[in-house]
Amino acid sequence: MTVRNLLVRAYPRSWREEYGEELAGVLARRRLTFAVAVDVLGGAARQHLYRDDPWKICGTGLFAWTVCGLLLKWYTGAVLVFPVFFVAGLWTVLRTKSGIFEGGLAAVPAASLCCAPDIIAVLLNGPVPVRHGGAIWYRWGLFVASSLHIDGWQYVELLSLVLVASAVLGLAGALTGKFLAGVRKGLHA
């Protein structure tokens, strides 16, 4: 697979079906420079933003955020994922004009992607006491006051809490989205 093919494959599948062959044709007739590659990747990022489901974009970002948090041991960064659940709900309603529940529940798969690296880390490392800074035990353990050790059930509880929190925040985002859509409609009326 050539670099040109890889650049075309950076675009969403639905876009590639429509324009992929044309873009490949244009790239084949141009000298491939760093600036051209950056330009094409920028175009691909824009198409992902316009076309992909908001939960996928939020979930991918959260997945990367969690991996970075684990690698850099920046556990307090976990708090910052919660506003993203709100954004996932808000964005879904504004983008797809879906209902409040549909929009709100869009945050749950994003939260699942967010937790996935933690689950993998625990599976690889095994349970580690909170005070020793073990992946998820420490990470989500921040929300459990004065708890230095978390057993398996508490871990399940914490993950469930994250999923429930994502649904609640997603619903709040979806409600806000509906409100903003109503205001926008009123302004244009």
Add this chain to the structure above:
Amino acid sequence: MARKSTAGPATDPELLILSSVAGGPKHGYAMMQEIAAFSGVELGPGTLYTAITRLVEEGWIEPVEASGRQRPYRLTPGGLDYLRGQLERMRQLASFGLRRLRTV
């Protein structure tokens, strides 16, 4: 990647593409070449196809059936109206600005 030392409506990729296809149907590569020739703006392939996608979705240009890898696009009546309106606004702005400059 609209590379030019100045920015503004005269370097807007969508207006440049509409102006290019106003002369007849063209495929992406032909647009890039013509735009570079008449405006000096070198559109990158990513910028070009981002703009083409938006113009098609707005209904201002449409693909023409053709065999081969490159598909030409043509201006629609809606695109013609839009382009005319935008160029008219630019003309008004240019004549106003030039009048002002004469007084400086």
